[in-house]
Amino acid sequence: MSTTGILRTLLWRDIQLVLRRQSDVVATLFFFIVAVSLFPLGVGAEPALLRSIGPGVLWVAALLSAMLSLGRLFAADFSDGTLEQLVLAPVPLTLVVAVKIFAHWVASGLPLVMLAPLLGLQFNLEVQDLGVLAFSLLLGTPLLSLIGAIGAALTLGVRGAGVLVAILVLPLYIPVLIFGAGAVTASAAGMSPQGALSLLAALLVLGVVFAPYAAAAALRIALE
Amino acid sequence: MRINWYRFSSPQTFYPLAGRLAPWFLGVAGLLAVVGLYISFFVAPTDFQQGEAYRIIFVHVPAAWMSMFIYLVMAGWSAVGLALNARLSFMMAQALAPTGAMFTFLALVTGSLWGKPMWGTWWVWDARLTSELILLFLYIGHMALQSAMEDTRRADRAGAMFALVSAINVPIIYFSVKWWNTLHQGASISLTKAPAMAHAMLLGMLVMALAFWAYTIGVALMRVRCVIKDREREAEWIDEAREIDEASEVEQ
Numbered sequence: 241m242s243t244t245g246i247l248r249t250l251l252w253r254d255i256q257l258v259l260r261r262q263s264d265v266v267a268t269l270f271f272f273i274v275a276v277s278l279f280p281l282g283v284g285a286e287p288a289l290l291r292s293i294g295p296g297v298l299w300v301a302a303l304l305s306a307m308l309s310l311g312r313l314f315a316a317d318f319s320d321g322t323l324e325q326l327v328l329a330p331v332p333l334t335l336v337v338a339v340k341i342f343a344h345w346v347a348s349g350l351p352l353v354m355l356a357p358l359l360g361l362q363f364n365l366e367v368q369d370l371g372v373l374a375f376s377l378l379l380g381t382p383l384l385s386l387i388g389a390i391g392a393a394l395t396l397g398v399r400g401a402g403v404l405v406a407i408l409v410l411p412l413y414i415p416v417l418i419f420g421a422g423a424v425t426a427s428a429a430g431m432s433p434q435g436a437l438s439l440l441a442a443l444l445v446l447g448v449v450f451a452p453y454a455a456a457a458a459l460r461i462a463l464e
Numbered sequence: 465m466r467i468n469w470y471r472f473s474s475p476q477t478f479y480p481l482a483g484r485l486a487p488w489f490l491g492v493a494g495l496l497a498v499v500g501l502y503i504s505f506f507v508a509p510t511d512f513q514q515g516e517a518y519r520i521i522f523v524h525v526p527a528a529w530m531s532m533f534i535y536l537v538m539a540g541w542s543a544v545g546l547a548l549n550a551r552l553s554f555m556m557a558q559a560l561a562p563t564g565a566m567f568t569f570l571a572l573v574t575g576s577l578w579g580k581p582m583w584g585t586w587w588v589w590d591a592r593l594t595s596e597l598i599l600l601f602l603y604i605g606h607m608a609l610q611s612a613m614e615d616t617r618r619a620d621r622a623g624a625m626f627a628l629v630s631a632i633n634v635p636i637i638y639f640s641v642k643w644w645n646t647l648h649q650g651a652s653i654s655l656t657k658a659p660a661m662a663h664a665m666l667l668g669m670l671v672m673a674l675a676f677w678a679y680t681i682g683v684a685l686m687r688v689r690c691v692i693k694d695r696e697r698e699a700e701w702i703d704e705a706r707e708i709d710e711a712s713e714v715e716q
Contacts, residue, residue, distance in 0.1 A: 390625075390626075390629055394609060394622045394625060394626055395609070395612070395622075398612050398613055399612065400612060401612075404608055404609060404612055407601070407604065407605045407608050407609075408605045408608075408609060408626060410601075411598050411601040411602050411605065411630070411637070412629070412630060412633050412637075414598060414637055414640065414641070415633075415636050415637055415640035418640045418641065418643070418644040419640060422643075422644060439640075439643075443636070450632075454625065454628075454629050457625060458622065458625050461618060461621040461622050461625060462618065462622070464617075464618075
């Protein structure tokens with residue numbers, strides 16, 4: 241089987257696994273909705289206030305739910321031994337990791353991108369801001385999966401991995417949060433979101449190039 | 465004279481060396497701290513704008529320098545450890561982390577103590593304060609990751625990996641926070657435009673920085689001895705080293 245053949249099979253397998261266990265995806269999405277809905281209850285429902293905190297709240301909630309889903313990235317394959325087979329497979333582990341990250345993003349990031357504009361309506365965001373929000377999440381959520389994969393690989397099989405991955409990964413998420421929420425805030429303030437979006441895209445390029453390497457190296461450490 | 469560095473990369477030979485060097489570094493640190501504090505309290509002039517309260521920078525600025533520098537050194541030892549598969553390098557990285565976290569915390573506390581009289585508030589989401597806070601998170605993450613794993617080999621390597629990844633991220637975080645800061649706060653009070661510092665002030669700060677430097681090396685050597693002792697407790701040489709230690713204590 242050629243390299244692309246193996247990778248395609250792997251991608252299809254990962255996506256099928258997600259499709260057969262939809263409850264995981266739905267639970268993460270509901271966490272996103274619940275977390276976002278808590279904020280108006282906590283800070284008050286004044287429209288101007290909601291509009292000003294909306295971008296930040298939506299992005300922080302996206303960060304947290306992306307982080308919660310990281311446990312699924314490698315843990316199941318690790319516990320049943322599939323991961324060791326993948327490490328031994330005649331394809332570079334970096335590519336395997338990249339495919340798994342992509343599948344993880346399809347299952348966890350993409351639904352957030354599609355759902356976020358709807359929740360943005362609850363925060364009185366204008367239509368164009370909703371577009372910017374969706375676009376910034378489209379650029380940002382893959383980055384969350386990429387950076388998160390490093391943390392997930394480092395904490396694989398460690399006791400208390402859930403909390404540990406949060407401590408490790410959330411500080412590294414900060415630039416994504418700043419530029420993502422910054423783009424939407426700029427747009428809501430009538431400024432151009434282009435600068436923040438460009439920086440976010442630049443970070444994404446960096447992440448796509450380097451994160452799979454780091455995650456693959458971390459996986460090797462975990463499996464040796 | 466050529467020093468054979470590889471000889472000292474073995475814990476067995478490094479253990480006594482660290483024991484001999486550590487008191488010297490700590491002694492130098494104490495001396496420099498006395499000199500530095502004397503300069504900062506009695507020689508350095510009172511700032512005409514900030515009064516006496518500015519004197520906290522003699523601790524704050526060197527602590528902030530050290531906090532960032534130690535993270536880089538830690539990442540450096542981690543890289544050496546991963547590249548050469550040297551156990552002692554990982555132990556050095558592990559020994560440095562608590563000191564780095566301590567200096568980061570010190571920089572944060574002194575920064576907020578300085579901020580109260582200067583800015584009128586304990587905490588400002590200033591770019592430098594914020595990135596210092598994030599650095600503290602990274603130190604804590606590093607230590608938490610290492611202590612969560614029982615297998616020391618994996619703990620070493622995973623910690624090293626995290627140190628490298630996060631060290632690459634530190635500049636990105638710093639510039640993103642800076643950008644965020646200018647976006648949200650407009651022109652906040654900054655020290656960069658402060659008038660040129662008096663020579664005595666700069667001298668005090670440098671001496672204090674050197675004192676912190678010596679302290680860091682001394683404490684890291686002491687701590688690496690503990691790490692070696694903990695990890696090599698099964699080895700035979702550790703009993704011999706203990707006998708030598710006890711003998712030298714009796715002499716004193």
